Amino acid sequence: MISKREFFIDGRWVAPARPHDLEVINPSNEEPCAVISLGGQSDTDAAVAAARRAFASWSMTAREERLALVERILELYNARTEEMAQAISLEMGAPIELARTQQAPAGSWHIKNFLRAAKTFSFERMLGDHAPNDRILYEPIGVCGLITPWNWPMNQVTLKVIPALLTGCTMVLKPSEIAPLSSLLFAEIVAQAGAPAGVFNLVNGDGPGVGTQLSTHPDVDMISFTGSARAGTAISKNAADTLKRVHLELGGKGANIVFPDADEKAVKRGALHCFNNSGQSCNAPTRMLVQRDHYDQAVEIARAVADAMPVGPSNEQGRHMGPVVSQMQFDKIQGLIQKGIDEGARLVAGGPGRPEGFNRGYFVRPTVFADVSNDMTIAREEIFGPVLSILPFETEEEAIAIANDTTYGLTNYVQSQNSETRQRVARRLRSGMVEMNGQPRGAGSPFGGMKASGNGREGGVWGLEDFLEVKAVSGW
Known part of the structure; x- marks a missing residue:
């Protein structure tokens, strides 16, 4: 040792x-x-x-x-x-x-x-x-x-x-x-x-x-x-x-707003970003907001991403998701996943317990909830684990209101092919950073939040x- x-x-x-x-x-x-x-x-x-x-x-x-x-x-x-x-x-x-x-x-x-x-x-x-x-x-x-x-x-x-x-x-x-x-x-x-x-x-x-x-x-x-x-x-x-x-x-509770004209990889990209580093990133896009007309399709794409996500030990080669850092973090995440189920969110992938085949290590199942409302615990609290909440919206105004209805204000995300839409929404989001269409911020860009x-x-x-x-x- x-x-x-x-x-x-x-x-x-x-x-x-x-x-x-x-x-x-x-x-x-x-x-x-x-x-x-x-x-x-x-x-x-x-x-x-x-x-x-x-x-x-x-x-x-x-x-x-x-x-x-x-x-x-x-x-x-x-x-x-x-x-x-x-x-x-x-x-x-x-x-x-x-x-x-x-x-x-x-x-x-x-x-x-x-x-x-x-x-x-x-x-x-x-x-x-x-x-x-x-x-x-x-x-x-x-x-x-x-x-x-x-x-x-x-x-x-x-x-x-x-x-x-x-x-x-x-x-x-x-x-x-x-x-x-x-x-x-x-x-x-x-x-x-x-x-x-x-x-x-x-x-x-x-x-x-x-x-x-x-x-x-x-x-x-x-x-x-x-x-x-x-x-x-x-x-x-x-x-x-x-x-x-x-x-x-x-911390953060980033909203990822997916408009109907988003590129075809937007939902998959958002889910993978949420699960990166086992969900242990303060700027993770953990709330995916999808316009109602494309909601069911987005839920299915996110479910498929989670179900296909391999999980394994940190010393193994390959592109898989590792464990979370500690017993305390594992227990907290498990409690919040159960809270999501108890409060009525629809579990579409993952869920409580370790992934199949694991009885040791702080491994968490990549988890997706649908039909989440913004007053649910999993939409309010920073989970800091691989848990994605998907919320529907009807209009741009509603999406902005949902995104801003949080105590946090670190990073939000916007997915749309319309530059006017992106810029208009970015100006109204109450966060220190906004990333759009999967474009990372440039070298030397300031990192930080508000609220x-x-x-x-x-x-x-x-x-x-x-x-x-x-x-x-x-x-x-």
Whole structure:
């Protein structure tokens, strides 16, 4: 079994102040695959103190020095991509092909995009021709607590660590204790790249422990958190006493509006997107809204997609769906599937229990519900599993009303061949992102939501700005 008990603090791998072992569970077989330590207050304090000491010098480095460090990180990350894919597959259950083609490459994708954005970012600007002696300075906010989830580990780690480095911030990373192995490997890469002592620190821990300690710490200037709305609320309350900035990227309940003139692959594409990563994506299109005339056909297509979806262990080759990450997530998903049945939704594929042939591992059946109304629990709550709800609508107005009738506002989707329809609907959807006709957002596009999906934006220049303070100076 892998042993990874140390933390990375002040440029060194150090033992925890007090031993507190935690086993990492392989979700494909429910067996321990590694052991880590959970940090305590002394470990958090040491990491924050190291970051605070390093901030004075790192914040004043030239752009070129910070770019050079991140370029070395990218080179080393690319060299160890297979190790990263293996770690992610083991810790959170992503099938190895998914880990190689989507999970691990998400990290290098964001690093490259941030490098592009940082090379042309203007950290010093004129206010305007009317005030030629005024300057607007963008300066690093300070010591940042970075709290990341288990579902897309390197996607979220790089969306936080890299812009923090490029803007001159120092940081303490607390990755998910459920899937920490990839972040420990990332820490090795940052150290190998030559990050100065104290600039990057990592302490493993859980939310109530290290997460709360970072959120309440008086020497932490900012918290950047990705996770559930419940945890985001708790972090905001914890951070309020010290008035630190809080960036939140939370959950979603994305609506996928399928108009009658959508392309023939729209429903299949939407169902596959929902089931990708075993449904463990905050921006998954989990509510499919279909105009009534094409509703029955769409239900049948989605059913066929779910029935044909293979399920298997993460270490097996092939394009299949893996397990969900933990017993707790498995139990939550099973409870919500049963809730859908109890509240009267029509189960057309999947359902409770493990797929046929599995008696171990956190495997969930790809599930499709039809005849869902937007007041049902499965349409209101983020399930975070491979569960698709299909809702009918009559008019464009009704589709927009259903899509917006949620506490969340992360990503919505529109499927139509009519550009006027797409643009009109996109403007009225209350979400931070809208994707249309299967077209992914471009490199450096801002990622984030509104309402209960959080605040702030990650990626590109917006991701850099999240780690910067604005200073106005006169008489320059």
